[in-house]
Amino acid sequence: GLKPTFGRVSRKGVFPLSWTMDTVGPMTRTVEDAALMLNAMVSFDPSDPGSSPHEMEDFTSKLGLGIQGLTIGVPQEYFYETTSPEVKEALTSAEKVFESLGAKVIPISIPVLEHSLAISGTIMLTEAASVHENNLKDRPFDIGDDVRLRLTQGSLYSAVDYLKAQRGRHEFNNQIDKAMETVDILLAPTVGIGAPKIDDKTVVLNGVEYPALALMPRLTRPHNICGLPTISIPCGFTSSGLPIGMQLAGRAFEDSVVIQTANAYENATDWAKQSPPI
Secondary structure (H helix, E strand, C coil): CEECCCCCCCCCCCCCCCCCCCCCCCCCCCHHHHHHHHHHHCCCCCCCCCCCCCCCCCCCCCCCCCCCCCEEEEECCCCCCCCCHHHHHHHHHHHHHHHHCCCEEEEECCHHHHHHHHHHHHHHHHHHHHHCHHHHHHCHHHCCHHHHHHHHHHHHCCHHHHHHHHHHHHHHHHHHHHHCCCCCEEEEECCCCCCCCCCCCEEEECCEEEEHHHHCCHHHHHHHHHCCCEEEEEEEECCCCCEEEEEEEECCCCHHHHHHHHHHHHHHCCHHHCCCCC
16 A cells, blocks of 8 residues: 655545545555556646645656665654564564665664654544534434544544644654655554454453554554655565555655665565465
8 A cells, every 4th residue: 555645646536534634545466556556646636725736757767776775764663562573573574675685774763753643643533523523413323333432532622632733743744854864764564463353342462452443553643644655565474364564654755765665675575476365
């Protein structure tokens, strides 16, 4: 799945969740297919207030170029606090693959990542509650229990809470941009665990029980806050045969570098060709 830089693809006709973070992008079998799809999707749309008039480019232009000389940063905060040993092992193996391809992999400290949940949660839930205000009021029981609970939570935030989160987001973005001055790509797990069964309401991780719904989007929140181009690609399987994903994020409007890096890893491994047993 490829999430392009915020504003690259028009959201016209897409039912909103969080209007300051919603991003449209392709989900494909291969990285090359994602690049081809993005070529077809990108355009400036004045009917979308978030659309960017950024210069058009060919997102396939860096495919096959390799990643010799690129610097990949591995954030030391946030991402591995709720990550299983199997996922950590898969990401460590991925780091070694990148190094074997000529990239420099370094640890990087970004303390502001610890505020990801507070900032993202407040903004997303408040904006989602705004979108669904009438539905929540007029037909609440047509909405699933989990979603209704989250929308209700969003409706309880005050304007002060929302504006504090947006101010925090501004500082968050500044610190991420500063960190990206020293690296080309940020590497992290996409989800900290293997996919749970659809009926699993909770997940036990390192001896602690978590709501499954809370863990699923946790590690993608930072890049939603700052709108950076990010791609998720397979990098292994758990012992139970469930896929493990890693995410690669780049600087704003350097979507092609993200695609280049993901393509190099995909070509050097065979994870994208494997499927879990069904």
